[in-house]
Amino acid sequence: MLWLFSTWCHTCVASIKVMQEKQTDWKKTGLVILAIRNYNNGGYPGPDMSEFIQKFAPQIKNMNNWVIGEATEEMYHKLNARKFPDIYFLIDKKGFVQVVSTAPTATMNKILNFSRGKPN
Amino acid sequence: MNTIISALKIVLNSRAYKIISGVSFLVFLLLYLTTLPASYTGGYSSIEALKYITPTLLGFSVLMAALVALLIPLIIYLIRQGQKSSKSSATGGVLIGVLAPMLCCSPILPIVIGFVASLLPTLGGTFGIRIQGFIATHQIELFIAASMLLIFSLYQNADKVIHGARCKL
DSSP states (O other): OEEEEOTTOHHHHHHHHHHHHTHHHHHHHTOOEEEEEOGGGGGSOOOOHHHHHHHHOGGGGGOTTEEEEEOOHHHHHHHOTTOOSEEEEEEOTTSOEEEEESOTTTOHHHHHHHHTTOOO | OHHHHHHHHHHTTSHHHHHHHHHHHHHHHHHHHHHGGGGGTTTOOSGGGGGGOOHHHHHHHHHHHHHHHHHHHHHHHHHHTTOOOOOHHHHHHHHHHHHHHHHTTSSHHHHHHHHHHHHOGGGOTTHHHHHHHHHHHSHHHHHHHHHHHHHHHHHHHHHHHHHOOOOOO
16 A cells, blocks of 8 residues: 655544554555655645654654655655645556555555455 | 524424424434544544543534534525525535535545646645635634534525515615
8 A cells, every 4th residue: 555645634644543443454454554744745835754653653763574665856746746635546566556546544445355265 | 682582483393394393403413423543543434433522612513513403404494484594604605614624634535635736836845735724723613614604694695584585775
């Protein structure tokens, strides 16, 4: 799962909490989560990445299926052309994007289904 | 304040208006309870959104639902009296309260801005993000503004109930 988000967005706060809570599922299914902050925080100021993670999902720093980072300008423009504050891509083992959606908190079933190999 | 209380005493003296007020309160309370936390669900307004209700959002939901529930009987009363009611500030108050959480962090604005930008490229870029960022970081202020508009509308309509239609000289 490649998830681009901004730290000022409420959906992103709610989503990272829920994603952390579902860690048992991700461990079972082998889902790897790349949680990447949008370049320049999506064009609006907000907490930096370490502050955001520390405040809302401190446990993910110790989980080896999570990768935390910042998007480059090129990555941001290529993958998030419409400038969503919160967008994710579910990518299968072959590297094909299976699902593109927003707000993991509201679309958790898509992520759970994907990670369990069920159709969406 | 006295104007509002006096007008409400006149209007809510009738059982029918009390029922309208009670039903409006319940309908709008449900609307606000499911809509105000929509900024946490990517703009999806549903019963699921109730999980994200906070004491602050609960307070604003009750306040705004109560204000609308007092406004609706006044507006209906004025219409039935053949007077012109003030609906624009009431509509503004309801729209700000409902739209702010739905526009923040949801795909609605990026899609709309993307469409507008295809017609007017100068409006593209990060314009949508700035609006969403502003809404996300000033949500409480927007709810206060929505409540103020509803109170203003309540006063305007209450004044008309008390003083009746007045000619402008």
